[in-house]
Amino acid sequence: MGCGNSKPKAATPGSKKGDGKDDKDKAKNAGSDRDRDKAAAKEQNKGLTNTMMFLSQVPLFKRLPKDQHPMLASACTNESFQGGAVVIQQGDTGEAFYIIKSGEASVEIKDADGKAAKVASLKGGDYFGENALLRDEPRAATVTATSNLECLKITRDKFQELGLHEKLEFARRLAVGGGGVKQIEVKPPSPKTTEERRLIAEALKKNENLQTMAKLDDERVNHMVDIAWKEHVERGKELISEGDLTADYFYIVQDGSFEIFQMEQEDSVAEANDRLNSHESKYVSTIGSGGSFGELALLYLVPRAATVKAKEPSMVWVIDRQNFKNILMKVSETKIKEYCKLLDAVEILNSLLREEKKELAKALIEMHFTKGEVVLQQGDMGNTFYILYDGDVAVTKDGAMVTELHASSSGGVAQYFGERALLNKEPRAATVTVSSSKAKALCLDRESFELLLGPLGDIMKKQTGQDGQRVSCIIDGKRVHTKIAPVENNVNKEKVEKKDLKKVGFLGAGGFGTVLLYEHVKSGKTYAMKALSKGYIIKTGMQDSVMNEKMILSMTNSPFVIILYQTYNGAQTLYFLMEPALGGELYATYHRKGFHGSEKHARYYAGSVLYAFEHLHNRHIIYRDLKPENLLLNDLGHMKLTDMGLAKFVIGKTYTTCGTPDYFAPELIASSGHTNAVDWWTLGILIFELLSGHPPFESAYPMQIYSKVTKGISKIPFPAKCQGDVETLIKGLLKAEPSERLPMRPGGIQNLKEHKWYAGFDWETLNSRTMTPPYSPVVKSLKDLGNFKQKEDGPRQIEYTDPGTGWDKDF
Numbered sequence: 118m119g120c121g122n123s124k125p126k127a128a129t130p131g132s133k134k135g136d137g138k139d140d141k142d143k144a145k146n147a148g149s150d151r152d153r154d155k156a157a158a159k160e161q162n163k164g165l166t167n168t169m170m171f172l173s174q175v176p177l178f179k180r181l182p183k184d185q186h187p188m189l190a191s192a193c194t195n196e197s198f199q200g201g202a203v204v205i206q207q208g209d210t211g212e213a214f215y216i217i218k219s220g221e222a223s224v225e226i227k228d229a230d231g232k233a234a235k236v237a238s239l240k241g242g243d244y245f246g247e248n249a250l251l252r253d254e255p256r257a258a259t260v261t262a263t264s265n266l267e268c269l270k271i272t273r274d275k276f277q278e279l280g281l282h283e284k285l286e287f288a289r290r291l292a293v294g295g296g297g298v299k300q301i302e303v304k305p306p307s308p309k310t311t312e313e314r315r316l317i318a319e320a321l322k323k324n325e326n327l328q329t330m331a332k333l334d335d336e337r338v339n340h341m342v343d344i345a346w347k348e349h350v351e352r353g354k355e356l357i358s359e360g361d362l363t364a365d366y367f368y369i370v371q372d373g374s375f376e377i378f379q380m381e382q383e384d385s386v387a388e389a390n391d392r393l394n395s396h397e398s399k400y401v402s403t404i405g406s407g408g409s410f411g412e413l414a415l416l417y418l419v420p421r422a423a424t425v426k427a428k429e430p431s432m433v434w435v436i437d438r439q440n441f442k443n444i445l446m447k448v449s450e451t452k453i454k455e456y457c458k459l460l461d462a463v464e465i466l467n468s469l470l471r472e473e474k475k476e477l478a479k480a481l482i483e484m485h486f487t488k489g490e491v492v493l494q495q496g497d498m499g500n501t502f503y504i505l506y507d508g509d510v511a512v513t514k515d516g517a518m519v520t521e522l523h524a525s526s527s528g529g530v531a532q533y534f535g536e537r538a539l540l541n542k543e544p545r546a547a548t549v550t551v552s553s554s555k556a557k558a559l560c561l562d563r564e565s566f567e568l569l570l571g572p573l574g575d576i577m578k579k580q581t582g583q584d585g586q587r588v589s590c591i592i593d594g595k596r597v598h599t600k601i602a603p604v605e606n607n608v609n610k611e612k613v614e615k616k617d618l619k620k621v622g623f624l625g626a627g628g629f630g631t632v633l634l635y636e637h638v639k640s641g642k643t644y645a646m647k648a649l650s651k652g653y654i655i656k657t658g659m660q661d662s663v664m665n666e667k668m669i670l671s672m673t674n675s676p677f678v679i680i681l682y683q684t685y686n687g688a689q690t691l692y693f694l695m696e697p698a699l700g701g702e703l704y705a706t707y708h709r710k711g712f713h714g715s716e717k718h719a720r721y722y723a724g725s726v727l728y729a730f731e732h733l734h735n736r737h738i739i740y741r742d743l744k745p746e747n748l749l750l751n752d753l754g755h756m757k758l759t760d761m762g763l764a765k766f767v768i769g770k771t772y773t774t775c776g777t778p779d780y781f782a783p784e785l786i787a788s789s790g791h792t793n794a795v796d797w798w799t800l801g802i803l804i805f806e807l808l809s810g811h812p813p814f815e816s817a818y819p820m821q822i823y824s825k826v827t828k829g830i831s832k833i834p835f836p837a838k839c840q841g842d843v844e845t846l847i848k849g850l851l852k853a854e855p856s857e858r859l860p861m862r863p864g865g866i867q868n869l870k871e872h873k874w875y876a877g878f879d880w881e882t883l884n885s886r887t888m889t890p891p892y893s894p895v896v897k898s899l900k901d902l903g904n905f906k907q908k909e910d911g912p913r914q915i916e917y918t919d920p921g922t923g924w925d926k927d928f
Contacts, residue, residue, distance in 0.1 A: 118831055119158050121907075126378070126775075127571060133517060137814060137854070138193045139906050143168075149893060150151050155163050160522040165187065165190050165191065168190040168193055168269060169186050169187065169189075169190045171216045171218075171242065171269065171657045172186060172189055172190060172193075172216070172518055173186065173244070173246075174244075175216070175244050175247060176247075177247040177250065177251075177285075180285045181284060181285055182284060183240055184264060184777070184787045185281060185284055187277075187774070188281070189271070189279075189281060190281060192218075192271050192275050192276070193267065193269040193270065193271050193624065193906050194269070194270050194271070195218075195267065195268070195270075195339040195522075196215075196267075196268045196269075196270045196890060197266065197267055197268070198220075198262040198265070198266040198268070199262065199264075199265055199266075200262050200263060200264045200265055201261070201262065201894065202261070202266070202910075203259060203260070203261050203262075204245075204260045204261065204262060204266070204268070204364050205245070205256045205258075205259065206256060206259050207225070207226065207227055207255075207257065207258050207259040208255050208256060209255065210253055210254070210255060210256075210273055211246055211248065211249030211253075211254060211255070211256045211272065211273075212245070212249055212253075212270050212273050212274070212430040213246060213249055213270050213272045213273065214245075214247045214250050214270070214272075214276075215241050215244060215245055215268045215270050216242075216243075216244040216266060216268060216269040217239055217241050217244070217266060217267070217268055218241060218267040219241050219266070220241070220262060220263075220264045220266035220267055221238060221239065221240050221262075221263045221264045221266070222233055222239040222240075222261060222262050222263055222264050222266055223237070223238055223239070223261050224236050224237040224238070224239060224241075224245070224258050224259070224260055224262050224358050225258060225261070226257070226259070226547065227259075228260045230729075231703070232887045233259070234294055235450050236258065238263075239260070242386075244361075244741045245258075245260055246260075246476075247271055248542075248810065248811075249274075250271070250273050250276045250277075250282070251282060251584075251708050251711070251713075251810070252708075252711060252713040252714070252810040253273075253711075253713075253714060253813075254288055254713070254809060254810050254836060255751050255837070259890055259919055261475060261689065265392050265521065265865055269774045270816050274571060275290050275624075276462055277400075277711075278802055280707050282708070282711070283659070283709050284709065284906070285705075285709060285906070289777060290451060290741050290744060290746060290777050292303070292762070292777045293776065303437050303439065303440065304346040304435070305346065305348040306344050306345060307345070307346045307347040308343065309345075313434075314342050315369065315404075315451075316369070316371060316407060316742050317341075317342045317345055317369055317434050318338050318339070318342055318887060319407065320369040320370075320408065320828055321333060321338050321341055321342075321369070321408055321409070321763045322410045323407070323409075323634055324337060324412055325820075325824075326698070326820045326823075327411070329417075329733045329739065329769075329779065329786070329820060329823045329824045329827055330412070330415070330416055330786055330787070330788075330823060331445050331787055331788065332787070337444055337445070337447075340444045340447070340903070341436055341440075341441065342443075344440045345369070345434040345435060345928060346434070346435050346438065347371075347429050347432060347433070347434055347435075348430075348432070348433050348434075348435055349430070349432050350425055350427045350430070350431045350432065351355050351427065351432060352372070352429050352430050352432060353426065353427060353480050354366075354426070354427050355424055355425065355426045355428065356368060356375065356411075356425050356426070356427065356433070357410070357411060357420060357423065357424060357425040357428075358424050359378070359421050359422065359423050359424045360421060361421045361705075364413070364414035364421050364436070364857075365414055365437055365438050366411055366414060366435050366436065366437055366438070366480070367407045367409065367410075367411045367412050367415050367435070367436045367437075367438075367441065367503040368410045368433045368434070369407075369408075369433060369435075369436075369511045370405060370406055370407065370411060370431065370432075370433055370472075371406060371431075371432045371433060371434060372402055372406055372408065372431055373405075373406070373427060373428070373429050373430055373431020373432060374403055374404065374405045374406075374427075374428045374433065375403065375404045375408075375410070375426060375427055375431060376400060376425070376426050376428050376430065377400070377401040377402050377403070377404065377410070377424070378399060378400055378401060378423060378424040378425075378426065379399065379401050379422070379423040379424070380399075386828075391661055401423065403428065404425075404536065411425070411819070411889070413819065414438055415436070415438050415441040415442070416438075416786070416788070417774040418772050420544050425926075436479070437764055442772065443789055445787070445788045446772060446788070446790070446907070448789065449770075449772075449789065449790050453475060453478045453479060454573075456478035456480075456481055456559065457474050457475055457478045459476070459504050459506065459559065460477060460478060460504075461535075462531065462533070463533050463536060463542070465536045465537075465539065466815055468528060468534075468817070469570070473569075473570050476570065476804055477561060477566065477570070479768075479769045480561055480565050480566075480569060480705075480768045480769030480770075481504070481559040481561055481769065481857070482559065482560050482561070482769070482792055482855045483557065483558075483559060483855075484503075484557070484558050484559075484560055484856045484861070484862070484863075485552065485555065485556070485557055485801050485854060485856045485857050485862075486508070486551045486555065486558070486862075486863070487554070487556075487558070488551055488552065488553060488554050488555070489550065489551060490551045490556075490863055491549070491550050491551075491863065492510060492549040492550065492551065492558070492863065493534070493535055493546060493547070493548060493549040494545060494548055494554075495514060495515070495544075495545050495546065495547050495548040496544050496545060497514075497544065497545050498542060498543070498544060498545075499535055499537070499538035499542070500538050500562050500563045500564070501535060501538055501560050501561065501563070502533070502535045502536045502538050502539050502560065502561050502562075502566075503533060503534055503535050503549075503558045503559070503560050503579055503857075504531055504532070504533045504558060504559040504560070505524040505533065505534070505557075505558045506524050506526050506531045506533060506534065506557055506558065506559060507521060507525060507526040507556060507557040508524060508526055508551065508553040508555055508556025508557060509521060509522065509523050509524070509551070509553035509556065509557075510522050510532075510534075510549050510550060510551055510556060511550050512547050512548070512549050513533070513547060513548045513550070514546065514547040514548070514853045515520075517568070519547060521552060522534070523548075524556075532829060534549055535549075537563075538563055539561070542563070553854050555658050563767070563843040565768050568737065568768055569768055574750055577918055589818075593616050598651065613637055613682065613683055613694060615685045615692070616645070617639055618636065618637055618638070618644070618694075619635060619636050620633055620634075620635055620636040621633070621635060621636050621902070622634050622641065622900075622902045622905075623899045623902070623904060623905070624645060624697075624902070624905045625702065628727045630647050630648055630649040630762075631646045631647070631813075632645055632646065632648075633645075633646050633648070634646075634697060634900065634902060635694075636900060641750060641867055641899065642783045642899070643697050643699075643899040643900055644682065644694050644695065644696070644697055645679075645694075645695045645696065645697040645698070646692055646693070646694055646695070647692065647693040647695060648690050648691070648692050649663060649690065649691045649692075649693075650689065650914045650915055651689055651690060651691060651917035651925070652689065652914065652915030652916050652917035652918075653914065653915045654691070655917065655920065656915050660753045660924040662763075662926070663691060663762075663925075663928075664763065664924070664925075664927065664928065665764075665765065666693075666761045666762050666764065667681070667684055667693070667767070667928060668766070669721070669738055669761045669764045669765075670693070670695075670761050672736050672738065672766075673732065673733065673736070673738075673761075674675075674732075675729060676734065676755070676886055677700065677725050677726075677728045677729035677756065677757065678729050678733070678757065678758045678759075678760055679695050679696050679749065679757045679758065679759040680695060680696040681693060681694070681695050681705065682694045682695060682696070682928055686723045686925055686928045688916075688917075689916075691925065693701040693926055696750045696757070696872055697899075698749035698750060698757045698759070698894045699752055699894075699899075699902075699904060699905075700749065700750030700751050700752055700753075700754060700894035700896060700904055701749070701750055701894055701904030701905060702746055702748070702749060702750075702905075703722060703745040703746075703748040703750065703756070704744070704745035704746040704748075705906065706750065706892070706894070706904070707745060707807065707810075710892065712807070712892070713807065713808065713809065713810040713822075714809070714810070714838040715808075715844070715891070716808070716874075717891045718807065718891045718892065719804055719843075719873070719886070720875060720878055721756075721883070721890060722748065722803075722807065723747060723755050723800060723803060723807070724875070724878065724880065724883050725748075725755075725756040725802050725868060725883065726743065726748070726758065726800055727800070727866060728754075728797050728884055729758040730793075730797070730800070730866075731866055732824060733764070733793075734793045734794075734796070736766075737766055737767060737768055738765065738766055738767075739761045739767050739771065739791075739792070739793045739795065739796060740758070740761075740763075740767050740796050740799075741763050741764060741765065741775060741776050741795060741796065741799075742760060742762070742763040742764075742775075742776050742777060742780075743758075743780060743796065743799035743800065743802075744770045744777050744779070744780055744798075744799075744803070745803070745806065745807070746762045747759055750890075750892070750894050750904075752891050752896035753890065753893065754890030754891075754892065754893045754894055755886055755890060756890075760883065763775045763776060767792070767793070768789035769792070770791060770792055771790065771791060771792075772788060772790050773788070774788055776795075776799075778819040778822050778823070779802065779812040779815060779822060780797070780798075780799045780802045780803075780812065781815065781822065781823065781826060781828060782794070782795045782798035782826075782855070783826055783853050786823045786826060786827065790853070794855035794856065794858050794861050795855070797850050797858045797859065797860045797861065798850060798851060798855075798858065800845075800850055801830075801848075801849075801850025801851040801858075802814075802851070804843065804850070805839055805847050808836075808838045808843065809836045809839050811839055813830060813833045814826050814833065829853055830847070830848055830851040831848075835847075841874075842872070842873040842874040842876075843874045845872075845873070846859070846869070846872050846873075848872045851858050859872070872904075884928070
């Protein structure tokens with residue numbers, strides 16, 4: 118060790134006394150060296166501890182087991198920057214992560230036009246660039262030192278050399294539900310003065326989040342003003358409590374003020390629950406007269422994100438979710454009336470009752486065509502009926518022109534063709550080709566017609582005026598015929614008693630339940646068991662959804678979809694016994710293995726999703742919650758779609774807003790009704806995420822995601838790995854107009870299969886499961902949990918008291 122700035126004195130040669138003094142000096146110096154070594158070690162440990170404290174605040178490193186933090190901290194190096202130096206440059210490929218120890222920096226982002234804007238300031242304890250440790254992607258912003266900057270730095274190479282990426286525990290992005298059958302209190306509208314009406318209307322128009330969610334024209338705003346009711350709030354009362362599941366109301370402040378408190382974001386449900394129980398939160402802001410809050414509750418069921426407490430005696434106006442959605446759907450009701458008028462002109466449908474035509478109107482799907490597209494091809498087997506309501510088509514037979522049909526939505530002129538497909542399966546008698554620049558049509562296939570009303574031929578034989586009742590069953594609130602009743606999965610369904618199952622370990626958790634691995638003690642087979650709290654189901658009004666999930670799983674029989682073997686009904690819990698997929702979630706696998714950007718992997722997994730969706734859509738099931746977290750790998754590496762909690766049997770449109778915000782389609786946000794086209798939108802998001810490492814409209818705040826979605830994919834910069842042929846594929850799936858998405862156009866899923874990005878891809882071997890997967894996970898045994906490293910937590914369990922309605926008797 119060094120001795121500072123002091124110099125040792127020269128000893129007198131030949132002096133014994135001096136020699137003794139030298140020995141003492143040596144001993145003293147040795148002791149000083151030991152002290153200095155101890156002090157240095159202490160300082161080093163202190164530095165390591167401080168580094169670990171810094172690192173423990175970073176969300177990415179919260180996913181790393183605590184015993185790995187010392188290794189992470191020791192891998193960090195110090196790096197200094199002078200004021201004015203650029204630390205990272207937007208667009209450059211990132212390869213390191215930084216934590217600021219001291220000094221300040223600014224963050225700037227350039228828009229598509231090259232205009233830079235400062236978006237944040239950073240100081241000691243702040244960090245940036247963590248995504249660079251997991252994947253090779255361009256920096257999203259420029260960070261510049263505004264003073265001398267001292268940083269801790271770790272590179273991706275070092276992070277991965279230590280194997281830390283393999284040990285990360287990834288929290289799943291949770292889905293949100295649209296709410297269910299639970300009854301909420303809706304009070305009668307309160308009388309309002311002209312001034313009060315103006316205040317409510319202005320608050321609705323001023324709320325940017327509401328404007329993102331829906332087009333609030335004057336008519337809709339007036340309807341919302343009409344249904345609002347007044348409530349007085351005492352000082353100190355919490356109108357909203359963070360984490361509360363009863364998120365059903367939106368509030369506008371007339372008098373008084375409210376304070377907003379919010380807890381720090383946590384990675385796990387367990388940590389969030391602990392913080393909720395300890396009531397730790399910090400003040401965020403105050404809302405006064407004319408302000409509003411709680412708008413996310415109008416869109417879907419989600420735990421409240423903050424606590425809102427009255428700072429003083431106050432008065433608010435209240436709007437509930439159901440009335441809000443009903444007002445948005447009034448446009449749809451207007452459309453349904455217009456569609457009914459169009460159906461009145463179809464002679465072959467004259468035998469239908471008014472209510473039956475209304476059901477058909479709800480099931481009609483809009484399609485858009487461009488010039489030269491063939492709508493019907495002579496000789497093809499027909500099963501779809503069309504109503505042309507805008508544009509022109511040419512009808513030819515044996516190559517000769519027969520007639521041209523003209524339709525105008527503004528002029529109220531419509532044409533129809535292909536109606537015999539509703540009666541019989543027979544070859545098309547002519548070819549119909551679009552002759553105008555664009556054309557729009559409504560269509561309905563024979564199977565949908567028969568699921569709703571039964572065979573048209575049978576209806577035509579009945580006398581006009583009969584009640585039209587036919588043998589049918591009710592599924593998800595719709596009357597459908599027994600031909601779509603649940604089918605048996607083509608698997609060996611040996612009876613498995615719940616008492617013969619032994620818990621092996623934890624697989625994962627979602628927004629609505631936990632999944633554990635169980636072993637059958639007699640056979641040694643293992644199963645995935647999904648458990649849902651009955652109390653939670655009742656609290657969130659999801660009774661119908663859960664019964665619906667069981668029915669949908671019973672209707673599926675595909676190698677691309679997880680198999681349901683059995684269900685159990687416990688005193689407090691409902692259980693799904695399912696096929697295990699021990700290769701892990703695609704989400705965590707991609708992050709740990711660094712597959713982002715690999716076209717080989719993306720093609721395989723997106724193609725597998727295509728076959729899963731084809732299977733579901735053929736059964737009139739919309740999935741609605743695609744994301745890498747819901748894609749599992751089995752021990753061979755084959756992909757399986759899992760979690761049907763938000764799937765729904767639908768003929769036509771449905772209006773429930775649900776799914777995972779990063780994957781929301783525009784029509785979901787607008788509550789304008791959606792079809793299976795939402796699934797193809799989510800596939801576009803998935804492909805983008807698999808290649809780039811993040812979804813295109815990503816944001817930490819749902820409302821910012823929705824704002825980006827409504828602006829469109831054309832406003833999103835495509836990273837290099839998403840350019841070329843795949844960019845046209847992604848944009849073809851992320852069309853704002855549902856009917857224009859690739860698989861919704863004439864040609865269906867063949868449009869995807871034949872896209873340039875899939876050139877040379879062997880679809881048959883994928884479908885037959887003979888294609889070698891691009892990745893084979895390590896699965897050592899039927900009880901190997903090594904590919905699942907999620908923390909063992911899940912939704913809060915809520916005590917269940919049987920309401921006596923028998924809602925779960927068929928589970």
